[in-house]
Amino acid sequence: MNAIEEQSVQKDARRGGAEAIAEALRACDVEMVFGYSGGGTGPLVNAIAVSGLANMNARTELSGAWMSYGYNRIKRRAASACVFHVIGTLHASPVVHGSKVDGTPLFLMAINLDAALDFREGLQHSVDEIYPALKPLAKYCKRVVTPEDLPLAVRQSVIAASTGRPGASVLDIGFQALVEKTSCPVEALELPVAPATTLEAVDSMLEMLRTAKRPVILAGAGVHMANASAELKEFAELLALPITSTSWGGRGLLSDEHELFAGVVGSFGWNSANEMVQTSDLWFAIGTTFSQMTTGAWNIQKPGKVIHVDIDPNQLGKIFQPTLGVTGDARQVLRQLINRIKEKHLGRKPAKETLELIAGGKAEWHAYHNQLSGESGVPINQYYLISEMSKAFPAGTVMVSDSGGHAFMLYRSFHFVDYAPMALGSRYMSLGAGLPVAIGAKLAAPDRTVVCYHGDGGFYYDLVELSTLAERKLKVVVVLDNNHCLYANRQGMKLWGIQNPWCELPETTDFVALARSLGIEGEQVTRPQEIAGALQRAMASEGSYLIDVVTDPEVRIKRAIRDVIPILSDRKPPQSADGHPSPPLENSWPK
Numbered sequence: 001m002n003a004i005e006e007q008s009v010q011k012d013a014r015r016g017g018a019e020a021i022a023e024a025l026r027a028c029d030v031e032m033v034f035g036y037s038g039g040g041t042g043p044l045v046n047a048i049a050v051s052g053l054a055n056m057n058a059r060t061e062l063s064g065a066w067m068s069y070g071y072n073r074i075k076r077r078a079a080s081a082c083v084f085h086v087i088g089t090l091h092a093s094p095v096v097h098g099s100k101v102d103g104t105p106l107f108l109m110a111i112n113l114d115a116a117l118d119f120r121e122g123l124q125h126s127v128d129e130i131y132p133a134l135k136p137l138a139k140y141c142k143r144v145v146t147p148e149d150l151p152l153a154v155r156q157s158v159i160a161a162s163t164g165r166p167g168a169s170v171l172d173i174g175f176q177a178l179v180e181k182t183s184c185p186v187e188a189l190e191l192p193v194a195p196a197t198t199l200e201a202v203d204s205m206l207e208m209l210r211t212a213k214r215p216v217i218l219a220g221a222g223v224h225m226a227n228a229s230a231e232l233k234e235f236a237e238l239l240a241l242p243i244t245s246t247s248w249g250g251r252g253l254l255s256d257e258h259e260l261f262a263g264v265v266g267s268f269g270w271n272s273a274n275e276m277v278q279t280s281d282l283w284f285a286i287g288t289t290f291s292q293m294t295t296g297a298w299n300i301q302k303p304g305k306v307i308h309v310d311i312d313p314n315q316l317g318k319i320f321q322p323t324l325g326v327t328g329d330a331r332q333v334l335r336q337l338i339n340r341i342k343e344k345h346l347g348r349k350p351a352k353e354t355l356e357l358i359a360g361g362k363a364e365w366h367a368y369h370n371q372l373s374g375e376s377g378v379p380i381n382q383y384y385l386i387s388e389m390s391k392a393f394p395a396g397t398v399m400v401s402d403s404g405g406h407a408f409m410l411y412r413s414f415h416f417v418d419y420a421p422m423a424l425g426s427r428y429m430s431l432g433a434g435l436p437v438a439i440g441a442k443l444a445a446p447d448r449t450v451v452c453y454h455g456d457g458g459f460y461y462d463l464v465e466l467s468t469l470a471e472r473k474l475k476v477v478v479v480l481d482n483n484h485c486l487y488a489n490r491q492g493m494k495l496w497g498i499q500n501p502w503c504e505l506p507e508t509t510d511f512v513a514l515a516r517s518l519g520i521e522g523e524q525v526t527r528p529q530e531i532a533g534a535l536q537r538a539m540a541s542e543g544s545y546l547i548d549v550v551t552d553p554e555v556r557i558k559r560a561i562r563d564v565i566p567i568l569s570d571r572k573p574p575q576s577a578d579g580h581p582s583p584p585l586e587n588s589w590p591k
Contacts, residue, residue: 013183017147018047020182021109024154025053028189030107031079032056032071032443034064038085039124040111040175045083056443056472059464061088063436065095065108066462070400070423070440072105076225077191078161078169079444081107086172087124090133094430097137099168102425103225103312105161106168110134114175115145131172139167145174147182155189162191165312166225194226194329195311201326202336205284205307206346208324209239212282212305216242218265220294221249221426222287222310228331229253229419232286235334236260238341240350241284242358244273246294248411248426250287252399256416260350262358263365266294268408269560271368272361274300281305285322287330289315290589291427293408296561298588309333320590369413372558376528379552382409382481384528389451389479390415392535397449398423398441402434402458405488405557406481410453412560421445432461438476439465449477449539456482456505463514469544470519477538478522478546480511483553491556515546522546 015023021044025033033048033055035041048055058064061084071080084092089110099106110130113122135141140160144153150173157169209215223232233254236243240260245253247266254261263273277283278301286309288294298319308315308322309330316325326333341347369383376384386409393399395418401407407429423441424433438452459480469476481487490503515522522545525534531549538545 013185014181016043016047016179017150017182018043018178019051020147020150020184020186021154021178022047022051022053023186024151025081026051027151027186028155028158029079030081030158031075032068033081033083034058034068034071034440035083036061036064036085036088038088040113040178041083041085043178044109044111048083056468058436058468061091062094062432063462063465063468065092065106066433066436067440067443068108069095069099069104069106069433070437071444072161072166072440073225073423073425073437074398074421074441074444076105076227077166078105078107078158080440081109083109083111085124086110086112086126086130089130093134093137095433096134096168096170098425098428098430098433099166100137100139101428103165103167103221104425105166107157107161108168109171109173111178112172112174116176127174134170134172137168138170140169141172142170143172143174144177147177147180148184150177150182151184151186155187158189159191163194165315194332195327196332196336197309197326197328199336199340201324201328202333202340204324205326205337206340206344208282208305208307209241209284210346214280215282215284216244216262216277216280218244218246218277218283218285218288219250219253220246220286220288221422223250223253223330224287224422226287226311226330226332228287228334231331231334231338233258235338235341238338238347240348240354242276242354244277246288246291246426247408248293249422251411251414252416252420252422255418256362259355260358262361264412265300267296267559267561268293268412268557270361270365270412271560272364274561276357276361277303283307285309286333287311290319293426295589296559300561302589372413378527379483379550380525380528380531382406382483382551382555383413385479385481385531385549385551386410386413386453387415388531388535389453392532392539393451393477394449396420397451398438398445399451399453400424400434400438400441401453402437402455403429403431403488404455404457404486405491406453406455406551408488408557420448423450431455431458434458435462435465435476435478438478439468439474442474442476450475451477451479453479453481455487456480456484456509456511457486459511460505463511464518466515466520466544466546467518473543475541476544477535478520478544479535479538480546480548481551482511482548483551485553487553488557490553511548512546520544520546522548524548524550526550
């Protein structure tokens with residue numbers, strides 16, 4: 001190649017930083033971009049649109065970020081990104097923190113002002129604020145001031161968000177980096193293979209499982225995020241191990257009807273499953289962090305031996321010392337165990353006593369659930385409503401809730417007849433997340449039925465996204481648990497013995513009329529015998545459909561671990577001898 005030809009190639013390689021970002025997103029297999037127009041986002045939004053990348057705007061930055069969160073949780077990697085103007089980025093900051101807490105991939109780009117406006121009191125000037133504000137909330141956070149760094153910054157952000165324990169990556173990008181030219185090349189990204197463990201660790205786990213008398217699997221959200229549902233099922237069947245799941249993050253990993261599925265543990269799980277894990281002599285805990293709701297505020301009785309498998313080594317021994325802590329991706333470790341079992345012919349058939357114990361516990365749960373739901377009166381019992389939803393929606397339905405008592409009821413009581421991915425993490429629990437997360441989930445899994453079981457308190461945050469559903473012709477069924485109050489807070493305040501009028505919500509809001517004004521059909525249900533027909537009409541509807549169900553504000557969540565306060569912040573702390581209040585953790589781990 002002569003000098004003139006080289007100059008021509010170099011000239012062709014130069015493009016604006018915004019175009020370089022679009023190229024890098026494609027090279028990193030980012031499939032979709034969510035965002036909100038404003039300020040300096042224009043060049044990047046244009047570059048994304050011109051490149052052909054799928055993209056859509058939400059009605060708020062907060063909703064746009066939650067959509068990306070839901071999309072990525074279904075895809076299990078940073079398969080989408082967000083773009084916001086500098087000030088608007090702060091509206092999305094709860095999702096950055098939620099992604100970190102929930103272990104969810106998120107990639108957010110904040111477009112800041114041009115550095116030429118530094119020291120000049122520019123409009124919405126935040127050069128010195130966005131980066132330090134978001135860095136503590138994110139897993140990965142960098143400031144980019146030159147276009148030469150953009151392809152590398154995008155690459156590193158996708159890797160950080162998608163690998164290890166997933167989390168949020170944030171780029172604070174100066175406007176000048178979008179419009180200045182760069183010839184920095186873009187290289188296709190292949191995410192690294194998830195980590196496995198050692199053969200020694202595999203053999204140690206199998207020996208502990210072989211010699212245990214009553215081993216139980218405790219599976220959490222990490223199994224979902226590793227896409228390891230099939231491996232979990234095969235592993236349990238090979239060793240005839242009862243499977244329990246956490247009451248939110250681990251739901252839907254396999255059918256509730258599987259003969260080895262023993263139920264849901266946690267503060268609002270199944271009494272029978274909690275009893276099984278507390279009488280076990282070994283937990284095989286995989287992809288769980290032993291959080292407050294899973295462990296009944298760390299009061300559930302641990303066995304003498306615990307195997308803890310997690311992709312994040314910082315989780316191993318974090319709250320208590322397991323007998324054996326194993327760092328590794330849930331799918332890789334389960335596959336290693338499966339291969340070793342087959343190689344050494346360690347497989348066994350389930351004992352009749354084990355199957356009878358599991359079946360008996362499930363029968364006890366279903367009897368109790370039937371008692372909770374029963375034949376509902378008016379207003380409608382939420383457990384009855386969840387039972388009707390279980391009958392109406394097809395196998396594999398993605399169920400999305402937001403925050404509140406109805407969410408705990410849903411993931412405890414919805415009957416999963418087949419594997420279903422979970423679109424929302426279990427620890428952050430934010431009002432206003434339900435509908436946009438469901439939209440993101442639908443975009444990521446268009447062939448699945450997606451249902452948003454929303455509380456009326458949270459619905460005030462995000463109901464405007466119904467217009468997004470109408471505009472994009474997306475099908476999400478929205479079932480509104482409308483008990484005219486902030487249910488969990490209302491119950492908690494009552495237990496404190498205090499009145500809190502802020503927990504009460506208006507009974508005059510016509511959610512169906514609001515939905516229709518935004519382009520979505522729907523109906524209100526006030527009697528239990530109307531639920532089945534409304535759900536059928538929602539399923540048959542060509543587009544999204546809202547069912548406003550008037551529910552009973554006096555139905556209790558019903559805790560599943562005796563003598564345990566499930567949500568510590570909702571209870572008045574006891575007074576110590578010196579009058580100093582302390583949280584009720586007297587019997588909790590690691591004591």
